[in-house]
Amino acid sequence: MDLERVVAHDAVGISDEEREAAVLAPVITRNDDHSLLFTKRADHLGEHPGQMSFPGGGREPSDDGLEATALREANEEIGLRPAEADIVGRLDDIRTVTSYSVRPFVGHVPDREYVPDEREVAEIAVLDIGDLTDLDNYESERRDHPHYGDIRLHFFHVDGYTVWGATARILVQLLELSTDWQMPEEVDRTVDPDADFPV
Numbered sequence: 001m002d003l004e005r006v007v008a009h010d011a012v013g014i015s016d017e018e019r020e021a022a023v024l025a026p027v028i029t030r031n032d033d034h035s036l037l038f039t040k041r042a043d044h045l046g047e048h049p050g051q052m053s054f055p056g057g058g059r060e061p062s063d064d065g066l067e068a069t070a071l072r073e074a075n076e077e078i079g080l081r082p083a084e085a086d087i088v089g090r091l092d093d094i095r096t097v098t099s100y101s102v103r104p105f106v107g108h109v110p111d112r113e114y115v116p117d118e119r120e121v122a123e124i125a126v127l128d129i130g131d132l133t134d135l136d137n138y139e140s141e142r143r144d145h146p147h148y149g150d151i152r153l154h155f156f157h158v159d160g161y162t163v164w165g166a167t168a169r170i171l172v173q174l175l176e177l178s179t180d181w182q183m184p185e186e187v188d189r190t191v192d193p194d195a196d197f198p199v
Helices: 004-008 064-078 165-178
Strands: 017-029 032-043 056-058 086-090 100-108 121-128 140-146 149-158 161-163
Touching: 004 086, 004 165, 017 064, 017 165, 032 064, 032 165, 064 100, 064 121, 064 165, 086 121, 100 165, 121 161, 140 161, 149 165, 161 165
Parallel strands: 017 100
Antiparallel strands: 017 032, 017 056, 032 121, 086 100, 140 149, 149 161
């Protein structure tokens, strides 16, 4: 995993959504290999319960910018101290179905034990980049979304977890910038708008 292209990336912003949010994609180096830290959202949360995500959340009026939002939320959700994160760059903002623009930041974090805030986080998962870039662990589907029209959904299945939705969209760009992984040109299937998700 080489983050130089993330450092140099001229990220595209979004400024016309109702609400702003930010996430941190935490990169961990372990035995000369790289992994990404994800949280599994608590089942009782109103938005995206049980889904895999990067630490993050909505911007508060007291936040001094969206990077501060990402670091504050990571501190609240997993106990990452802001000074421990070495932010190297950001990815393109994305839109979510909950009317947020989400700004993803990428940063190195220490390889240590993190403690989930059980009010928001059910579990912390550290997934190896080698497994995330293994095409045997990836699938995608195309469906007609009621808000965004024709969309492609990505699913990464690693260690019993499935990363999909907005987090998978962020992950696709991160992997394409920092590894030799490329999203396959062809989708695995096209499904009806109301088809069940494979998770």
